[in-house]
Amino acid sequence: MAFQDFDQISERRRLERKQRLKQRIIIGVILTILLLSGAVAAFLIFLNSSRTDGADDAIDNTETTADNKNDKNKDSPSGASKDKGKNDQKILQTQKAIEKICQTTDYKETCLSRLEKSLSSKLSGLPGPVDLMKAAISAASDELDNAINQTSAFMKYETAPENQKAPFDVCKQVFEGARRDFNHSRNAAESPDVGNWLSAALNTTKELTSNSLAIVASLQKKAPPPAANTSRRLLANGAELPTWMSFETRRLLKADGPSLAPNVTVAKDGSGDFTTISKALEELPDSYQGRYVVYIKEGVYEENVVVTKDMVNITMYGDGSQKTIVTGNKNFADGVPTFLTATFAAIGEGFMAQSICFRNTAGPEKLQAIALRVQSDRSIFLNCRMEGYQETLHVQTHRQFYRGCYILGTVDFISGDAAAVFQTCEILIRKPMENQLNTVTAQSRIDRHETTGIVLQKCKISADASLGKSKKIQSYLGRPGKKYSRTIVMESEIDNVIDPAGWLEGEGGFAVETVYYAEYNNIGDGSRMKDRVKWGGYQREFKKEQAENYTVARFIQGESWLKGTGVPVRLGCYS
Numbered sequence: 001m002a003f004q005d006f007d008q009i010s011e012r013r014r015l016e017r018k019q020r021l022k023q024r025i026i027i028g029v030i031l032t033i034l035l036l037s038g039a040v041a042a043f044l045i046f047l048n049s050s051r052t053d054g055a056d057d058a059i060d061n062t063e064t065t066a067d068n069k070n071d072k073n074k075d076s077p078s079g080a081s082k083d084k085g086k087n088d089q090k091i092l093q094t095q096k097a098i099e100k101i102c103q104t105t106d107y108k109e110t111c112l113s114r115l116e117k118s119l120s121s122k123l124s125g126l127p128g129p130v131d132l133m134k135a136a137i138s139a140a141s142d143e144l145d146n147a148i149n150q151t152s153a154f155m156k157y158e159t160a161p162e163n164q165k166a167p168f169d170v171c172k173q174v175f176e177g178a179r180r181d182f183n184h185s186r187n188a189a190e191s192p193d194v195g196n197w198l199s200a201a202l203n204t205t206k207e208l209t210s211n212s213l214a215i216v217a218s219l220q221k222k223a224p225p226p227a228a229n230t231s232r233r234l235l236a237n238g239a240e241l242p243t244w245m246s247f248e249t250r251r252l253l254k255a256d257g258p259s260l261a262p263n264v265t266v267a268k269d270g271s272g273d274f275t276t277i278s279k280a281l282e283e284l285p286d287s288y289q290g291r292y293v294v295y296i297k298e299g300v301y302e303e304n305v306v307v308t309k310d311m312v313n314i315t316m317y318g319d320g321s322q323k324t325i326v327t328g329n330k331n332f333a334d335g336v337p338t339f340l341t342a343t344f345a346a347i348g349e350g351f352m353a354q355s356i357c358f359r360n361t362a363g364p365e366k367l368q369a370i371a372l373r374v375q376s377d378r379s380i381f382l383n384c385r386m387e388g389y390q391e392t393l394h395v396q397t398h399r400q401f402y403r404g405c406y407i408l409g410t411v412d413f414i415s416g417d418a419a420a421v422f423q424t425c426e427i428l429i430r431k432p433m434e435n436q437l438n439t440v441t442a443q444s445r446i447d448r449h450e451t452t453g454i455v456l457q458k459c460k461i462s463a464d465a466s467l468g469k470s471k472k473i474q475s476y477l478g479r480p481g482k483k484y485s486r487t488i489v490m491e492s493e494i495d496n497v498i499d500p501a502g503w504l505e506g507e508g509g510f511a512v513e514t515v516y517y518a519e520y521n522n523i524g525d526g527s528r529m530k531d532r533v534k535w536g537g538y539q540r541e542f543k544k545e546q547a548e549n550y551t552v553a554r555f556i557q558g559e560s561w562l563k564g565t566g567v568p569v570r571l572g573c574y575s
Contacts, residue, residue, distance in 0.1 A: 260317060263292050268299030277305045277316075277326065284311060291315055296356065298323040304330065304343055307376070311348040318356040321385035321406065327359040331366035338391065342373035351376040357385040364389040364410055364433045374400055374418065378561045381405055388413065389430060391442075395420040395454065399556040403568060408464055412442035414454060415481055419556050421455045423570060428464040429475050429497055438467075439504055441478035443485040453486035453516070454478075455550045458574055461526070462495035469497075477519075479504040480511035488542075488550045490520035491574045498526035503533050511537065518542040521575060547573055 265272030266280050272295075274280040280294055291313045298319040305326060307314055318324025328343035330336045344358045351374075362369035371388040374381075377398035385406045386393045392409035395418035402422040407414060410432035414422075429438050440461060443454045467473065475497050478487045502519070505512050515537035519529065521544075532538065539546070552558035553571040562569045 260293055260295065260315070262295035263288075265295045265297065266301075267297040268301065269297075272297060276303055277301055278303050281305070281307065281311060281314075291350075293317075296324045300325045300327060302327055304328050306345045307348050307351055309347045313350040314348060315352040315354075316356060317354040320355050321357045321383060324355065325357040325359055327357075327361060328371075329360060329362045329366075329369070331360070331362035331369035333362075333366040338368040338370065338394075339373075341368060342370040342394065344371070345373045346376045346379055349377045350379070352380045352382070353384050354382040355384065357387065359386075360388040360392065362389070364431075364436065366390075370394045374398075374416075376400070380562070380565070380567055382567055389432070391415050397452075399558075399561075401552065401556065401558060401562060401567070401569070409440075410438050411436055412439050412479070412481065414440060415442040415444065416454075417444040417446070417450070417452050417482070418454075419452045421457060421550075421552050421556055421558070422459055423457050423552070425456070425459045427456070427459055427461045429462070429467055430464045431466040431468075431470070432473065436473075437504065438473060438475035439479045440476070441487045442481035443478065443487045444481035445484040445486050446482045448484050448514070450484065453488065453550065453555070455555060456487075456489045456492055457551070458570070459489075459492040460495075461489075461492065461498065461524075463497040467497065474499045476504040477502050478517065480506045480515050483511045483514050484516070485511060486516040488518045488520070488547070489522060490518075490547050490550070492522050492524075492527075494522050494524040494526035496525035500528065500531035501533050502531075503535075503538065505533070505535070513537055518546070520544070520547040521573075544573060 264274060264280050264283075266274045266277050268275060274283070277294070277296060284292060292311075292315070294314065294316045296316060296318045301324075303326065326344050330341040330343070332338050332341060341360070341362075343360050346353070358372040360369045360371040366389075368391045369388055371386050371392045373394040373396055375396040375398055379398070379400045381400075381402045383404045384402075385408075387406075387408045389409055390411040390413065392413040393407055393415070395414065395416035397416070397418050400418050400420040402420065402425055405422070405425045406428065407422075407425060408428045408430055410430050414420075414427075427440060429440065432438055441454050441456075443452075445452050461477070463469065463475075467475075476499055477489055477494075478485070503517050512533075512535040515535070516539065517535075517537060518539035519527070519532075520542050529540070532540070548554060551572045552562065552569055558569060559571055563571065
């Protein structure tokens with residue numbers, strides 16, 4: 001019996017070693033992706049910002065000179081030595097260009113070493129900039145595919161514990177999201193959209209994407225306003241409707257919610273095309289072009305719904321935010337990774353929801369339990385309701401707009417690293433567990449160059465009936481989710497449920513000097529500034545000129561994709 005026990009222990013240790021090896025492989029692949037993808041983004045953005053600071057002209061001029069010399073000397077006996085000189089000159093000019101663009105970054109040594117290493121190994125045949133970029137992109141893509149395959153292989157490993165497969169499932173989803181974001185970054189290199197996509201990629205690729213963002217910010221300050229990116233077709237036409245929308249889509253969006261002509265109807269009672277939302281999405285036609293409208297009749301739908309990355313331009317509308325309800329109870333306390341607790345996840349671009357409730361009933365004792373997770377770019381939520389406790393609404397990445405919504409929660413109940421603007425929303429603070437404090441926001445910007453943040457404009461922040469007028473439980477506007485957390489509350493009504501300090505510091509004073517928290521032109525008993533925190537990151541002197549930078553028009557480029565949709569929106573400040 002003792003020997004049998006020893007055999008079992010040995011087998012368990014062998015499996016543990018295999019598992020650790022797989023983890024090391026994946027970590028190694030991740031690091032490779034970070035280096036290559038970051039280098040590609042930085043170099044590509046630099047080259048596409050031509051004639052802004054002259055650094056890229058150095059490369060172009062070197063090529064022209066080298067080609068002319070080659071034409072003149074190809075029959076000369078001294079051609080070989082001149083070819084060597086040409087090669088040396090190009091290397092020198094490339095190094096100078098790299099040094100110039102890396103000066104704007106926070107991680108200069110990483111930027112220099114990785115760009116030089118990536119480029120120097122491909123200079124033997126004197127390829128042009130386009131060849132270099134293609135080679136780097138191809139290498140990064142191959143490594144990313146390898147990482148995804150490694151993760152998939154682990155998940156199929158029969159002896160792997162079920163509770164350890166879920167984190168790798170999250171890892172795989174994050175990899176795929178990062179690949180999409182980098183692809184969009186390349187396509188939008190000359191557009192204002194590039195900051196949005198690189199900020200999203202930064203969630204998984206810290207240092208080198210930070211360098212890319214710094215380069216983008218530096219070059220955009222010097223460059224003239226960019227021309228419209230016709231491939232993305234975001235600019236409005238003469239009728240103030242986004243040109244990326246078809247005529248039929250514009251007609252639908254100008255109509256009121258109940259009069260939209262749906263492609264399919266979901267009804268709990270069987271009177272529609274489907275009885276569940278998930279089934280309606282599964283049957284989405286592959287060949288469908290344009291916007292796909294799903295009408296969800298009144299009812300309580302107990303399911304976890306995912307609008308995948310391939311499901312773009314989906315509109316869902318219900319019979320009212322207290323009539324059409326999507327509900328679930330997945331939570332962190334029961335062993336589910338926070339990323340996967342969401343009752344509803346919207347990932348595909350251009351998602352729109354109207355008059356629907358997204359609910360997680362796990363309760364405060366179950367810790368993180370997301371009702372709605374959003375990483376859909378240009379997503380819109382109109383007259384919706386998000387109900388939960390800790391991390392009710394996770395605005396994960398990209399540009400998001402919320403209008404006339406009700407959001408209920410306790411701890412960090414609006415979290416994430418999107419560029420999200422909330423207008424005319426009612427934010428209700430619920431009663432937490434006895435040993436907890438309430439925090440409305442926990443924004444998670446991880447780099448000072450990111451174009452992300454949470455903006456509450458013309459909203460009302462007050463206590464839910466469950467909390468009442470209790471003074472025993474302290475409630476705050478927010479706390480830092482990450483080092484460079486950024487939240488602005490402006491032109492809103494703040495009830496006295498909010499503590500006079502306004503904001504809660506992280507553990508041990510974390511991030512008090514690096515956050516960006518601001519308030520502008522608010523009203524209500526909780527808006528008094530006299531006793532607000534004295535942190536270096538709290539913007540005590542915040543004027544209208546600064547507030548304008550966090551409006552829909554400037555912060556999420558909303559004029560190009562919101563105006564004309566039929567969704568009420570204020571592009572600037574209200575006053």
